[in-house]
Amino acid sequence: MSMGKVRKAVIPAAGLGTRFLPATKAMPKEMLPVVDMPAIQYVVEEAVHAGLTDLLMITGRNKRSLEDHFDRTPALERALEEKGDRTRLEAVKHSSELGPIHYVRQGEAKGLGHAVLCARQHVGEEPFAVLLGDDLIDEHDGLLTTMMEVQAKTGGSVIALIEVDPSQISAYGCADVSVVEGEDYVRVNSLVEKPSVDEAPSNLAVIGRYVLHPAVFGVLEKTGPGRGGEIQLTDALQTLATDGEGGGVYGVVFKGRRFDTGDKLSYLKAVITLASERVEFGEELRAWMKAFVN
Numbered sequence: 527m528s529m530g531k532v533r534k535a536v537i538p539a540a541g542l543g544t545r546f547l548p549a550t551k552a553m554p555k556e557m558l559p560v561v562d563m564p565a566i567q568y569v570v571e572e573a574v575h576a577g578l579t580d581l582l583m584i585t586g587r588n589k590r591s592l593e594d595h596f597d598r599t600p601a602l603e604r605a606l607e608e609k610g611d612r613t614r615l616e617a618v619k620h621s622s623e624l625g626p627i628h629y630v631r632q633g634e635a636k637g638l639g640h641a642v643l644c645a646r647q648h649v650g651e652e653p654f655a656v657l658l659g660d661d662l663i664d665e666h667d668g669l670l671t672t673m674m675e676v677q678a679k680t681g682g683s684v685i686a687l688i689e690v691d692p693s694q695i696s697a698y699g700c701a702d703v704s705v706v707e708g709e710d711y712v713r714v715n716s717l718v719e720k721p722s723v724d725e726a727p728s729n730l731a732v733i734g735r736y737v738l739h740p741a742v743f744g745v746l747e748k749t750g751p752g753r754g755g756e757i758q759l760t761d762a763l764q765t766l767a768t769d770g771e772g773g774g775v776y777g778v779v780f781k782g783r784r785f786d787t788g789d790k791l792s793y794l795k796a797v798i799t800l801a802s803e804r805v806e807f808g809e810e811l812r813a814w815m816k817a818f819v820n
């Protein structure tokens with residue numbers, strides 16, 4: 527079934543962020559600053575730049591700061607205006623002009639699959655993108671745009687994959703794939719969430735970008751708790767891949783940069799990498815790091 531252009535983005539940000547405690551006790555991990563912008567803003571900007579005009583964020587108990595960040599702040603704007611601080615004023619306004627963002631609460635963090643299911647009513651019967659709020663992807667590589675093209679071509683669901691060292695696969699969903707003749711995407715035959723090294727069918731790990739067929743909602747509704755007692759999106763995609771329902775599942779292998787800001791080490795790498803590229807202080811930071819390492 528061809529259902530037209532993808533317009534909607536679902537951004538789950540309701541996880542408990544236990545890997546980043548205690549920082550995430552009273553604040554969502556998606557609000558952790560990467561240099562000077564919360565991680566979630568990179569993700570929202572990526573969606574907007576890919577042409578997605580309807581944004582739905584799935585939030586949880588600590589939603590206040592997420593909503594506030596993308597809202598107007600008249601008092602702050604006035605203060606900056608009075609000071610004549612144009613640069614900061616523009617930065618502050620920019621985050622509230624990324625487009626109307628809708629919010630729905632997950633109520634209880636029952637897993638990523640459950641978070642996506644919370645978007646059902648808003649999304650309806652059209653293909654939609656999912657961008658995990660703690661996964662930073664270098665948008666210069668145009669991953670999301672490529673994935674939307676593959677969705678339009680196949681009519682199915684599309685996931686993003688990276689090659690990882692086999693010893694790392696147990697931290698991810700893992701895909702068994704086969705080549706599609708003459709195409710640069712792959713067919714996903716099956717998926718397994720966080721397999722042990724021996725069970726893993728490949729070293730292809732699922733990362734936080736999806737373009738999904740709405741048939742996933744019906745499947746999620748029937749998907750029981752899986753790994754870790756959570757309703758796993760991977761399990762629903764496994765059903766779509768093996769049943770062929772909703773046009774099957776395809777994969778795009780991503781070769782660019784990606785950081786999981788919900789993981790402390792990966793978060794630190796994201797901060798250092800992006801900071802070292804800043805014109806204002808990148809050069810000074812790189813010089814300092816060299817001296818520090820020595």
Ligand code: UTP
Nearest residue numbers: 538539540541542543544545635636637641659
């Ligand atoms: P993670 O598995 O990384 O999130 O989910 P988590 O459960 O918060 O992480 P830890 O393991 O406890 O540290 C990936 C994405 O899915 C969202 C998260 O907010 C994150 O963006 N998520 C996860 C939800 O929205 N709801 C959930 O129930 C689970």
